Amino acid sequence: MIQVKNLSFWYHEGSKILKDINLHFDQRSTAIIGQNGAGKTTFAKLLKGLLKPCTGDIYIQNRNTKDTTAAALSKQIGLVFQNPNDQIFKGTVIDEVMVGPLNVKLDKTTAKQNSLKALEMVGLADQLEENPQDLSLSDKKLLCIASVIAMEPDIILFDEPTIAQDEAGKAKIKRIIQSLKEQNKLVMTIIHDMDFVAENFERTIVFYQGEVVLDGHTREVFSHTDILAKAQVETPYITQLGRRLGYTETFLTTDEFIKYKRNQNTSPISGFRQPKPFPYTDR
Structure with missing residues (x-):
C-alpha cells in the first residue's frame, strides 16, 4: 500500500532529518517509534504529502507523492494530528466531520451519512450540534479521528493517539483501531506509548537519528533490548x-x-x- 524508496529529507542542506529510508507497508497495523527528534513526525508528513522528499520517492498506492498534493492524497491516506486544535475550525461537531468528505468530492448526503457513522464509531453521535471548542481535549481527539474516518481512506495514520486519553479513552481508541483493521484499512501510528503499541500493532518500526534501526513483528522488535536501549526506547x-x-x-x-x-x-x-x-x- 505504501512504498518508500531511498528517501532522504532535510530542512537545511547538510543536516539530514531522514537518511536513505527504504520501507514497504502492507496491511499489517504498524507503529513507528523512537525518541524525540528521530524523524517520525517528518516521516508522517512526507507520507501524507505535506512535505516532499529531497531525494528518493514515496508511492501511496502507486501514486508518487512528488506528483500530487496532500489534498489529492486524502482519498488514500488520512492523518490525525497530535494536537486536535490544529485540525478543528468549524462551529458544530457534525459540520467539522463533514468537511473532509465534502473536500474529497462526496455528495452532501453521502458525506453526512459517512460523518454520522464515524461519529457513532468514536462515541460522539449524541453531540452533533455541540461546538467542538467546548469538548474536552480527549473528545476533540476523537472528533478528529471521526473527521478522517468519514473520508474513508484506505490508510489512516494516527499521531500520538493516546495523548490526553484516560484508560476509558484508550480502550475506545483500541476498539476504533480494531474496527478499522477489520475493514482492511492500513492503520499506522507515531507513538510513545509502548504498552499501547504492544497491545494493538502487529509491526513496529524503530527510528533513530533519521534511520530505521529495527523493523519487524512487534514481539521480535521488543526482544532487541540492546538496540532499543541505544535508540533510547523503553519496552x-x-x-x-x-x-x-x-x-x-x-x-x-x-x-x-x-x-x-x-x-x-x-x-x-x-x-x-x-x-x-x-x-x-x-x-
Missing part, C-alpha cells in the same frame, strides 16, 4: 517485568503473562520457548 512495562523476573520470553500484554504462568508446562504463546520454573527467593 512495555510487562516486557520489563518479565525480564526482571528472569524470563527470556518477550511478553507483550498482561494477559499473555498470566496465561503463560497458568500453563507452565506448555508453550501457550506462539514462538515462546519451554518455560523455566518461576524464579523466587525466601526473603
Whole structure:
C-alpha cells in the first residue's frame, strides 16, 4: 500500500532529518517509534504529502507523492494530528466531520451519512450540534479521528493517539483501531506509548537519528533490548517485568503473562520457548 524508496529529507542542506529510508507497508497495523527528534513526525508528513522528499520517492498506492498534493492524497491516506486544535475550525461537531468528505468530492448526503457513522464509531453521535471548542481535549481527539474516518481512506495514520486519553479513552481508541483493521484499512501510528503499541500493532518500526534501526513483528522488535536501549526506547512495562523476573520470553500484554504462568508446562504463546520454573527467593 505504501512504498518508500531511498528517501532522504532535510530542512537545511547538510543536516539530514531522514537518511536513505527504504520501507514497504502492507496491511499489517504498524507503529513507528523512537525518541524525540528521530524523524517520525517528518516521516508522517512526507507520507501524507505535506512535505516532499529531497531525494528518493514515496508511492501511496502507486501514486508518487512528488506528483500530487496532500489534498489529492486524502482519498488514500488520512492523518490525525497530535494536537486536535490544529485540525478543528468549524462551529458544530457534525459540520467539522463533514468537511473532509465534502473536500474529497462526496455528495452532501453521502458525506453526512459517512460523518454520522464515524461519529457513532468514536462515541460522539449524541453531540452533533455541540461546538467542538467546548469538548474536552480527549473528545476533540476523537472528533478528529471521526473527521478522517468519514473520508474513508484506505490508510489512516494516527499521531500520538493516546495523548490526553484516560484508560476509558484508550480502550475506545483500541476498539476504533480494531474496527478499522477489520475493514482492511492500513492503520499506522507515531507513538510513545509502548504498552499501547504492544497491545494493538502487529509491526513496529524503530527510528533513530533519521534511520530505521529495527523493523519487524512487534514481539521480535521488543526482544532487541540492546538496540532499543541505544535508540533510547523503553519496552512495555510487562516486557520489563518479565525480564526482571528472569524470563527470556518477550511478553507483550498482561494477559499473555498470566496465561503463560497458568500453563507452565506448555508453550501457550506462539514462538515462546519451554518455560523455566518461576524464579523466587525466601526473603
